[in-house]
């Protein structure tokens with residue numbers, strides 16, 4: 005069984021040969037939307053539609069949540085031992101590794117991110133399922149010493165129930181897996197609504213879940229738009245927990261929607277992460293790290309190091325190095341191995357990025373390089389924008405405060421460590437930060453002083469299944485990855501057992 009009608013894997017660097025027609029996986033069945041409606045997924049390199057996707061509405065969402073409930077309430081999944089669940093998760097990991105290239109090509113065709121990034125991401129994805137499979141049989145409560153001798157008190161860790169995952173377009177399968185792997189380990193069932201701009205890879209992934217042999221209803225996918233599929237999923241009373249990744253503004257709506265039925269919520273939201281270079285840093289390595297932070301993935305990552313902060317003494321030198329490197333970045337077909345930067349993911353987003361660039365110029369930021377669409381004929385149809393750097397930025401300017409989610413770097417200068425920390429923390433966001441210095445004491449001091457969920461020292465944009473990831477402030481709540489993530493998908497039950505059989509005073513707390 006497969007997600008789409010066209011099943012053959014396209015060859016390396018080849019787009020899917022025919023336009024694909026996908027179906028959704030609900031309760032173990034591959035289905036169209038009940039309305040019969042579909043929408044187009046557009047390839048951002050060619051600007052043309054390449055796949056037709058079911059447009060789910062509230063009825064489809066209801067069917068998916070019911071399927072997940074049936075697999076949970078007295079269903080097979082939470083009844084299995086952690087050891088059995090882990091076995092299936094490991095099988096899924098093997099299938100992901102076997103199909104990494106094929107799914108990476110689908111993802112690149114859908115969102116325009118480089119094949120070299122997506123393939124690496126998909127291969128690494130198997131590790132997340134192996135890691136959480138390793139945790140599945142180690143989720144346990146504890147025995148608690150009571151303050152009286154006639155009681156035994158212990159806790160049980162139980163799955164939270166049906167999880168609704170809503171994901172963005174930039175790394176659809178990876179960001180879903182940050183939710184799915186711990187949720188499966190904990191014994192939850194799952195409904196995913198991927199972003200409308202890049203839904204195909206999640207449907208391809210669903211076919212692997214089915215092939216691995218998970219019971220029907222454990223994993224369901226509904227594809228559609230935020231208003232008519234995302235919002236009804238969040239508001240569905242059959243959902244126990246909403247795990248969301250996306251924009252901060254949408255996250256606030258999600259939290260309000262979940263509040264009506266008090267579903268648990270975890271949010272991974274936007275950022276404007278400071279990337280600090282001290283004068284004592286290895287400047288070559290730091291410049292390379294800044295490129296990784298803002299031009300990798302065409303800047304479309306939540307953890308983008310979009311706010312560069314450079315100490316006065318080396319500010320000019322660093323900006324010159326970065327401008328040279330930015331001008332040399334190879335733009336092109338994201339399916340070509342040699343390409344370093346692809347298009348942004350969709351037409352409206354390109355307009356968005358261009359608006360931010362125009363506003364920065366109007367505010368008086370100095371354009372160091374980029375700022376326009378490239379004029380090479382080969383790039384004309386794609387949603388390309390040049391790698392862009394603004395210098396002499398003030399932290400009060402929009403370009404230093406608002407998330408662009410594109411290849412646009414705002415460079416600020418600082419004089420001292422105190423000055424750097426004050427600037428770094430002067431933001432509503434708190435997702436990540438980078439610090440480049442050779443001074444080990446400063447590195448730890450600054451890492452401690454920054455209010456953000458992840459700090460990289462002499463590195464940037466590294467993640468892994470073992471390390472918690474998430475935001476302070478308006479970058480979100482809750483943590484994905486690491487053992488902390490298991491806590492997001494479990495409830496704690498406390499059991500009190502009276503041991504003596506003695507009669508108690510019924511009118512006293514005891």
Ligand code: NAD
Pocket residue numbers: 170171172173174179197198199200228229230231233234235238249250251252254255257258272273274275305306307407409435475479480
């Ligand atoms: P978005 O918020 O527009 O969309 C994300 C998802 O939410 C999509 O599936 C969309 O259909 C859905 N959605 C939209 N409106 C909804 C509603 N009212 N109710 C329920 N669901 C709704 O975000 P995007 O443009 O797809 O992604 C970019 C944003 O995601 C950026 O802000 C970025 O920083 C953030 N992001 C965060 C992380 C992280 O881990 N912190 C990772 C990647 C992206």
